[in-house]
Each structure stands twice: as C-alpha cells, then as structure tokens.
Amino acid sequence: MVRHVILWKLNEELSAAEKETVKKGIKEGLEGLLGQVPGLVEIKVNIDGRLDSSNCDVMLDSVLESPEALKVYAKHPAHVAVADGKVRPYTVQRTCLDYEY
Secondary structure, X not given: OEEEEEEEEXXXXXOHHHHXXXXXXXXXXXXXXXXXXXXXXXXXXXXXOOOOOOOOOEEEEEEEOOHHHHHHHHHXXXXXXXXXXXXXXXXXXXXXXEEEO
C-alpha cells in the first residue's frame, strides 16, 4: 500500500469567501475520484479545523494499492481534470509525501 499525502497553500490574493469555495471544490473533486481511478483505495481531503500554527490550507490524505497505482492515479484523466480545474489555478505551493507501508 502507498500513502499519498499532499499539502497545498492557497493563493493569498483569494478572499476568505473565495478560499472557502475553492477548498470545498478541491474536496468535492478529489474525493469524487474514489471508484473512478483504479487502485485508489481511500481518499480524504481535510479543509476544516485548521489551527493558526498551520502554514498550509488543504491536505489530501489518500491510499493506493501500489506504487504502480500511484502512477496510474497521477495520469488518470479524471484526476488531471480535477488538478487542472480545481487545484492548480488556486494554489501557490504544493508539498508531497508518498510512502509504502
């Protein structure tokens, strides 16, 4: 199994209301990939409960069957559509940690 964790920082030029809308769109889009992408076992996007000590705005926590499944996920058209439409236009920083367990 592979855990795929990503942290994003949203563009500071977005208003608070825009950030909330963007976060909801990211959550809906990415969590909607479950059942669409082969090898994706679980996926959760955390957008609430952020403490002031945080320096990121959104967290993706997902599990895939294997490193090969992670490669399929990265290039899957449904994932690319979400990334290009709901994530990349609104984020300024991305940090990723992938590990097998």
